[in-house]
Amino acid sequence: MTEFTPLLSFGGGVLIGLAAVALMAVHGRIAGINGIVSGFLTTQLNQDWAWRAAFLAGMVASPLIFLGLSGQLPEISIPSSPLLLVVGGFLTGVGTTFGSGCTSGHGVCGMSRLSGRSIVATMTFMMTAAITVYLTRHVFGG
Structure with a gap:
């Protein structure tokens, strides 16, 4: 059975919402991961590629940030x-x-x-x- 984690789930939702709003406010782009990854893989090294790389790096780094704040990595089964x-x-x-x-x-x-x-x-x-x-x-x- 899946563990009930309302605070972590709420925090994750807030961060996703903030990232989506920030991306729209700063770049006028929608935070759809499918589009971000496909653009990252097909775009030359320029400003458009840079924000995509930063967004994806943030997604990859987020478990490490969680580790730093909580002292443990999220358990994945x-x-x-x-x-x-x-x-x-x-x-x-x-x-x-x-x-x-x-x-x-x-x-x-x-x-x-x-x-x-x-x-x-x-x-x-x-x-x-x-x-x-x-x-x-x-x-x-x-």
Whole structure:
């Protein structure tokens, strides 16, 4: 069962929201990780590449900041096989391509701008996640 961590979850949500607002305020860009990574991989070394690199470095460094503040790294347990992780990653990539964005772009930034497309996308991936959890935990016995 998943541990209930309301304070850490709230803090993480606040930081994600602040990062999204800061990126929009400073660069006029939406904090969709899919778009940030694809732009990072395809953009030449310039100012656009620099903010993308800084954003991604912040995502990678955040567990180390957590370690410095709490004295321990977050515990991560992945009860799935490596094959399922690869398949899940592939399906996520396909979904973000056909859905024109990822959960962070649609769920955090798109919905806050009242984008109809983002609202539908967010409802779709939340419903899919709920069905997947139900099937995994209650039907297939995972």
